[in-house]
Amino acid sequence: MPRIRGQRHRLFAAAVTALTVMSLAACGARTGEEPASGSQAAEVDTSGDTIKVGLLNSLSGTMAISEVTVRDALLLAIEEINADGGVLGRQIEPISEDGASDWPTFAEKSEKLIQQDGVAAVFGCWTSASRKAVLPVFEQNGSLLFYPVQYEGLEQSPNIFYTGATTNQQIIPALDYLREEEDVESLYLVGSDYVFPRTANRIITAYAEEHGIEIVGEDYAPLGSTEFATIATKVEDSGADAVFNTLNGDSNVSFFREYAATGLTAETMPVLSVSIAEEEVAGIGAEYLAGQLTAWNYYQTTEGAANESFVQAFQDRYGEDRPTSDPMEAAYTSVYLWAAMVEEAGSFEVEDVRAAADGITFDAPEGTVTVDGDTQHLFKTSRIGRIGADGAITEVWSSGEPIRPDPYLETYPWAEGLS
Structure with a gap:
């Protein structure tokens, strides 16, 4: 049992x-x-x-x-x-x-x-x-x-x-990628105001403390919110190396359009999202997302006969x-x-x-x-992807093999006390 x-x-x-x-x-x-x-x-x-x-x-x-x-x-x-x-x-x-x-x-x-x-x-x-x-x-x-x-x-x-x-198959590999491959030393956290983003950001903050990453800002918006001008300005002013995005649903449309309106780009301040997949890219507009990062276990471009x-x-x-x-x-x-x-x-x-x-x-x-x-x-393979100008997401990093699920992060000493 x-x-x-x-x-x-x-x-x-x-x-x-x-x-x-x-x-x-x-x-x-x-x-x-x-x-x-x-x-x-x-x-x-x-x-x-x-x-x-x-x-x-x-x-x-x-x-x-x-x-x-x-x-x-x-x-x-x-x-x-x-x-x-x-x-x-x-x-x-x-x-x-x-x-x-x-x-x-x-x-x-x-x-x-x-x-x-x-x-x-x-x-x-x-x-x-x-x-x-x-x-x-x-x-x-x-x-x-x-x-x-x-x-x-x-x-x-x-x-x-x-x-x-679960967390050790998506969020933690995403943080490892930002730290090791993108040299990120500071993060701004943006999320919808409900269980997943707030709990995920507790985990992200604990990871950041362990690995010397500074959390320079943290903002939440009601699920379904379309008002992101203030948050986008705060993100721009923060000077963060990257944004970790846990917004869900069509709030992402407004956020990325305001983000672009400030003049921010994937080159100046990349956004890594964990709830934007190919379907959402089409709804937001690939022109607002080109070059941005995502963390999932599957993309339409994933190789294999299946x-x-x-x-x-x-x-x-x-x-x-x-x-x-x-x-x-x-x-x-x-x-x-x-x-x-x-x-x-x-x-x-x-x-x-x-x-x-x-x-x-x-x-x-x-x-x-x-x-x-x-x-x-499930045992699942972690993948980081980059969104192209055509809306397709291409894998840029993979764990290489399925990761054993660890929903309570028992194998991570820094996570003790989170649950």
Whole structure:
């Protein structure tokens, strides 16, 4: 059984819940609502000829710029698996719900998918605020969420499989790259005002203290904010060597346009972003991003036959102008991993699937990934990319091999006390 951090896990969850509530208030979202919870574990509906799964993504609101493509990738994986015979001889029936970029709505829709629809698993969420909002629903109902996006770590749940990067597979390699390859000695931190950016920046600050990097400024904006003139001016005046960007959603559009308006460029003060992928580049405008850096585990340009097939299939299905990106690749991969777990278990039941998960591998577009049953995270390869004038992101550095997930940063002495 995967480890659950007892008191430390509960204390951190409580602290993060309080932070989420404050962040939601700043974003103008509904607060004070408890996620609905079932009094007993929900049952997977195996009565029909199909097996249902839930897709829970923001199809409207500020996060739709990022999450619609994730839903599309999930549907592609389901279609491919169904064409190949389905799972345990059953076709997968997707039920899609819109989280609407609103965390209480995510909790409400997850409850509906689990209790009313009897899904075998749910695939979705993007922001950590949405994941934190639904986590108690999945734990109280004994259901499974497959979460496809990089996040701040410091969390494990028996009811979540994390198929995006945890901190030691994205943020720390990004900091190592800035320090070792770009000679960065000072950073300005810019982020959205909710769980992921604030927690990530705590980790970044601890790293900076350990490695002699000066944090010269730190600013947050409400999720969905379009007012960045003041922050852009402060960034320019700071004289930082680089900016570490944890903004999410369409706030990035306004930030990078204001950044460019100040006269800053990737040459004068590079920005490394951890939530901008190919889909967001198209929405922001490549002319505002050329030369800037990103940290992910996958790019559309990642080499390999599996990725070539994936990109071709996605564009055949949705149009040749549609790019692929890390979160949607991790979502696509998550469906295949779930299907492999089910086949290994010979069962759709949650406990059986979890018991069969350890060591499951998949030849993913990003390269081979392996499930670590202990943490329910994946072994993943870290990659730094540079955005081109054409909007494509080209890898400029790689870890070379998959990195073991370390969500609590136990192998980093300087991180002691963060969790």
